[in-house]
Amino acid sequence: MEGIKKVWQISDFAKKVGRSKKTVNSWFLLLENQGVHCLNRIDGQKRVFDELDLKIAQFFVKGREKGFSLSLLAEQLPKYCEVRPLALIEEMKEKEEASPIALHALTESLVQHMDSTIKQSFELYEQSFAVQQKAIQEELRILRLEREAQSKWKNLPYKERFRRRGFLKIEDLEKKDRFILDYVKNKLTILDTLNPTHRSWDL
Incomplete structure (x- = not known):
């Protein structure tokens, strides 16, 4: 009814x-x-x-x-x-x-x-x-670029990656961090230029 x-x-x-x-x-x-x-x-x-x-x-x-x-x-x-x-x-x-x-x-x-x-x-x-989902994808993209940057860093000449401290030579971690950050920023700029609908977050 x-x-x-x-x-x-x-x-x-x-x-x-x-x-x-x-x-x-x-x-x-x-x-x-x-x-x-x-x-x-x-x-x-x-x-x-x-x-x-x-x-x-x-x-x-x-x-x-x-x-x-x-x-x-x-x-x-x-x-x-x-x-x-x-x-x-x-x-x-x-x-x-x-x-x-x-x-x-x-x-x-x-x-x-x-x-x-x-x-x-x-x-x-x-x-x-x-x-x-978009945030997760962006984080994964940045993570992949950071891994690429680390690989590029390892391929740089020894003298560019290491600095002298006393009698020892140690890896220049500050320079390494700057290198990775600049690499990721540049790559994201290129990718965003090719695909303007997908803008990356500022690093």
């Missing part, structure tokens, strides 16, 4: 999410243990999943596919999705005892609000991930 909230038991819900029952259970047990989000229960014991839980599961699916840890996803969840923390569950129970109609209205309001924000939330989530 239209207007009745749809719920699933764990087997059907896991199939809808596309993950095993064990995996889905572990997500929601983590959220409940941390007090982030609680499932609805029938007769106070049997857990059921609704549309709000489905959206949260989709958030976990997408996050796990991108390599984010469960603890990080649980921590970030309230920033991107509506949740039912323990305090809200207690409030809903009180409203259920007082008025089932009021409880239904509250749940529908939460679901509708979730529908209006989920798309924007995932876009912000993807943008944040893209920034992190």
Whole structure:
């Protein structure tokens, strides 16, 4: 009947999410243990999943596919999705005892609000991930150039790499550091000139 909230038991819900029952259970047990989000229960014991839980599961699916840890996803969840923390569950129970109609209205309001924000939330989530990926790629690029510079330094004549200290000759580490830094800067300048859409951070 239209207007009745749809719920699933764990087997059907896991199939809808596309993950095993064990995996889905572990997500929601983590959220409940941390007090982030609680499932609805029938007769106070049997857990059921609704549309709000489905959206949260989709958030976990997408996050796990991108390599984010469960603890990080649980921590970030309230920033991107509506949740039912323990305090809200207690409030809903009180409203259920007082008025089932009021409880239904509250749940529908939460679901509708979730529908209006989920798309924007995932876009912000993807943008944040893209920034992190770009930073990692830039660090790797600089690391590769530093290794190249170290190899170039080793190929320089002995007298350019070492300086006298008393009766000994030691490697000029200050000069080496300047050499590596200048090498990386020059290489980045050349690469950024060839590819102006990829600007390196200032060293």
